[in-house]
């Protein structure tokens with residue numbers, strides 16, 4: 001075969017659609033056969049613009065990246081950052097970049113996206129004026145907002161509301177100025193706009209609808225100080241964000257003589273080819289063959305697939321076409337659900353609306369029904385739970401009446417519409433165009449058994465995330481249909497989940513494991529010994545609720561002793577040779593020289609191996625079980641108490657040195673860490689709990705990797721939750737900002753008690769937050785906005801815990817009865833275990849172990 | 864858990880060869896947990912009391928780690944039979960037979976135990 005010349009593909013623009021196009025080329029194997037060059041104007045590779053605002057809730061630019069690991073290297077793609085294309089020479093088939101590089105192409109792909117439209121008002125470029133499109137825009141806004149107190153957003157559409165939410169989050173008093181008579185004029189109708197307005201005003205934002213911006217006013221230094229509005233009033237503001245729509249970036253194409261639409265956009269055909277067959281245009285810069293420019297990512301992705309297929313086709317065969325797309329969207333704006341789909345404005349002939357509206361609670365739902373009863377589209381504001389089900393039904397006659405579909409659950413809606421009523425070709429995930437049939441196939445043919453597996457297999461749910469709930473329902477329905485029993489029970493002894501057992505124990509005030517097993521266990525388990533899964537779980541539930549249900553707060557009291565894991569049973573951590581480690585609590589990591597000396601003396605006297613832990617305290621290893629009480633007697637005497645290193649309980653609250661010493665500190669982080677550690681010490685929970693407090697944004701205490709982390713701000717404290725180190729690290733999410741000391745503590749009280757109440761066994765806050773229905777938004781609704789009305793109860797539970805705390809070690813060493821278990825041999829209490837031996841290592845000791853090949857039991861090791 | 868006064872004199876006895884050896888008073892056992900005892904030849908046994916009041920004894924050595932720790936594991940029931948889960952790596956052992964429930968190729972010695980009143984308790988000085 002004669003050697004084929006390698007075709008060259010040049011891509012201009014590395015945004016969301018550009019990256020998707022590269023992935024499509026890679027999936028089709030084209031990347032391996034072609035030389036691909038990408039010119040990227042921004043200083044960073046493609047990132048998730050849709051999730052841009054999540055930067056303000058703690059996602060870093062890296063988290064937002066869309067380029068996986070070594071994707072570029074693996075597929076031999078040349079990416080030039082910070083180097084936009086400046087000219088195209090179609091005759092020579094070359095592109096020249098700003099840095100002066102020239103590339104020859106066989107195929108050119110334009111994916112230049114849009115630019116924000118800024119109305120031509122005077123001073124629109126003054127210092128303090130911004131747009132909202134790139135990470136760089138956000139960084140600039142964040143910096144400027146540090147010196148500002150008020151902000152105004154021009155434009156009350158989708159992006160305007162997001163920008164307003166960001167300004168509010170930055171602590172600014174925020175205004176929204178919208179020219180149209182309602183918010184989100186493109187997506188929702190008047191009724192929806194009114195519901196949205198109510199809710200947004202209730203959050204403390206000021207909305208000016210039906211108002212235009214005539215001029216930005218500036219002070220002597222040229223910086224923004226206000227806006228003159230069309231109603232004659234002047235709005236004082238330090239910062240302005242323009243968000244008045246976007247325009248396709250087609251200048252490069254215009255200059256190169258390609259056809260563009262009257263109102264902008266590069267003209268393309270069904271295959272996304274421009275007027276020059278060697279040039280494609282995809283994404284927001286393209287004017288599709290149905291005459292529309294799409295400002296959403298899903299249609300852009302479809303164009304990327306279409307262009308990649310066309311390109312492969314020109315090398316092989318097989319084509320795909322893009323003739324238009326669905327404009328459905330579901331968003332959470334400022335915490336309000338807003339969705340619109342299909343013919344939302346009822347433009348079709350003979351269609352009728354079915355509307356439910358409750359402006360008191362800010363809920364508005366409208367369905368547009370065609371003459372034959374088919375669902376054409378709709379608008380949902382305030383409660384968009386049914387979006388995932390309704391959108392795929394568009395075009396068909398719903399199985400239950402539209403009146404019932406708009407009624408809120410509990411208000412007469414008899415049957416919730418399940419995903420089983422959808423046809424196989426219904427598109428469940430519109431971001432990735434995945435049908436119900438494909439999702440079912442992932443379960444039946446590719447043997448996926450969990451939502452994460454199905455996500456990986458089909459890509460469904462990995463875009464905007466709005467379909468994940470329906471996805472979960474489908475996967476479970478399919479598993480059940482294929483005979484897989486989805487038993488959600490805790491273990492072989494209990495058919496209930498941990499959360500259900502918690503509620504049973506709390507409501508019935510059951511203080512005994514045996515009583516719980518005999519009354520609520522599975523039939524076959526009643527009267528038995530239980531098992532190693534449910535015993536510690538129930539032990540932990542009883543311990544968390546002890547003061548409230550009237551159980552003994554001492555975890556080794558009576559029957560509770562038999563429930564505890566081995567480590568809790570001896571109030572110490574067992575090591576590989578059967579010896580124990582000792583971890584005294586050192587709140588916040590702060591310790592006096594005297595106490596340090598005591599630790600040193602104890603360790604020396606008992607020959608213990610001593611190490612500074614990763615949790616800012618000191619671990620003493622190698623104590624025999626019979627030495628534990630003597631060692632603890634000395635530690636308790638010196639003022640130490642249990643560090644609960646053995647318990648599923650609060651471990652440490654790490655601190656940085658903070659304001660007292662550090663030149664950057666803005667609050668007393670050490671004091672706060674100590675206060676928090678003392679408040680929550682001894683709190684039994686589904687898994688261990690860790691925390692940290694940093695004195696400023698530099699975050700030396702690594703608070704964002706903790707179950708609850710606190711970072712000082714000039715105005716108070718920011719609270720982050722759901723962080724995790726370990727094998728699957730997760731950055732914590734911002735729960736609330738600028739809290740006072742009292743607000744912070746109150747919010748943590750609620751958060752921890754809500755977690756303890758609803759989490760599964762051995763579920764850290766990170767996995768819990770990912771698993772729980774509604775995720776962070778739901779948790780925030782419950783603990784910040786008290787949406788379930790349980791906050792008073794959660795606070796009372798914590799108050800009970802705080803009041804009931806007693807040091808377990810002090811209680812133990814003062815009671816001869818309790819000390820009886822701390823012997824190596826029941827029949828020879830004075831004899832130390834001769835098999836616990838040590839050998840020297842680096843001036844200390846280490847266990848002397850028989851050489852054995854250790855076999856681990858998969859899944860249960862090292863807990 | 865309070866133990867009825869008449870039971871406090873009851874002994875846990877273990878069969879060694881043809882002899883019965885008194886280990887300790889029953890009152891020293893907690894239902895659902897174990898204790899370790901030292902045999903005259905230096906071996907260690909793990910003695911357990913089930914919820915049904917029956918007692919069991921198996922070798923104290925965890926064959927997976929070599930450490931003498933089985934007495935400190937959690938007791939449970941599987942298919943009606945009591946077991947202990949090793950505190951180190953969690954393998955389960957049937958208390959009556961000593962068989963490992965998670966690896967058929969492994970088992971530990973099990974001992975016959977009874978409750979009695981007539982023997983003098985060995986002080987363990989044999990060790």
Ligand code: SRM
Pocket residue numbers: 573574575581583611612613614615616617618619645651652688690705723724725726727728764862863
């Ligand atoms: C001693 C220490 C290592 C050290 O020498 O520094 C340690 C030792 C153990 N860690 Fe750890 N971890 C220690 C800090 C950490 C940290 C760092 C931190 O806390 O800042 C992490 C990552 C942060 C986190 O938890 O998110 C950490 C993540 C883990 C994990 C993984 C948790 C996860 O969610 O993925 C386990 C396994 C588990 O808990 O299931 C674990 C389990 C363990 C156990 C309990 C394993 C076991 O069952 O034997 C070890 C007990 C040691 C003992 O006997 O005392 N250890 N471990 C540290 C004690 C800190 C303290 O003062 O309490």
Ligand SMILES: Cc1cc2nc3c(=O)[nH]c(=O)nc-3n(C[C@H](O)[C@H](O)[C@H](O)COP(=O)(O)OP(=O)(O)OC[C@H]3O[C@@H](n4cnc5c(N)ncnc54)[C@H](O)[C@@H]3O)c2cc1C
Pocket residue numbers: 012013014015016017018039040041042049050051052053083084085086111112113114132133134159162249252282283284285294295296297298300329331464
């Ligand atoms: C805050 C925000 C929220 C959004 N929310 C949603 C949402 O919820 N749902 C939804 O569907 N859509 C949403 N969008 C819209 C979505 O981000 C866009 O539809 C999508 O990014 C379009 O992808 P694209 O690749 O066409 O354009 P872009 O992602 O804008 O990428 C174009 C890239 O090309 C670069 N470029 C331009 N000219 C050149 C040149 N000459 N040389 C080199 N590079 C060049 C640009 O710098 C840019 O990086 C949102 C947008 C924003 C800003």
Ligand code: SF4
Pocket residue numbers: 656657658659662663664665666669694695696697698699700701
């Ligand atoms: S987090 Fe800030 S205050 Fe704390 S030590 Fe680091 S720089 Fe200093």
Ligand code: FES
Pocket residue numbers: 428429430431432460461462463464465466467468
């Ligand atoms: S619809 Fe956006 S991820 Fe599925």
